[in-house]
Amino acid sequence: MALRPAVGFHQDEQAHWVVELDCGHQQHVRHRPPFEERPWVVSETGRRRKLGESFDCPFCDMPEIPPDALAYKRTATFDENTVPGGLLKEHDTKEGVWARIVVESGKLAYTIIEPDRRQWVLSPAASGVAAPTAAHFVKPIGEVRFHVEFFRREADPT
Numbered sequence: 001m002a003l004r005p006a007v008g009f010h011q012d013e014q015a016h017w018v019v020e021l022d023c024g025h026q027q028h029v030r031h032r033p034p035f036e037e038r039p040w041v042v043s044e045t046g047r048r049r050k051l052g053e054s055f056d057c058p059f060c061d062m063p064e065i066p067p068d069a070l071a072y073k074r075t076a077t078f079d080e081n082t083v084p085g086g087l088l089k090e091h092d093t094k095e096g097v098w099a100r101i102v103v104e105s106g107k108l109a110y111t112i113i114e115p116d117r118r119q120w121v122l123s124p125a126a127s128g129v130a131a132p133t134a135a136h137f138v139k140p141i142g143e144v145r146f147h148v149e150f151f152r153r154e155a156d157p158t
């Protein structure tokens, strides 16, 4: 995981605290005893003290779509009931094809199996990316709406 310094805090629509990191990613920093103990986050001074401190940023480890790849296809929008079974099982994209998993609402667990098993919780603020031929699968966390966009380089003969 990448260690990134905190540059700010805000509350989401459910009043949960979110830390903003200098990489542009963000993550929840909830105080929800006894599950998550972060008493510092509920006070202004506590949060100010954490500015500049480093947090593990799992989204810095997400594969990236090359800037010269173009979107050429997208799926319909799925929800937790209509998600195709194939996406819930281990599968991969074709050679030369990147997939971006875009959550429209709710949350989706996204797991990459290779080269190392990694898992992220995707949300409207955080998309997932599957690199070509990398095995992965998704799993709805409660109610979710999402779709998948496919990218390739124009020159690739796919």
Ligand SMILES: [Zn+2]
Binding pocket: 002, 004, 021, 023, 024, 025, 057, 058, 059, 060
């Ligand atoms: Zn990051």
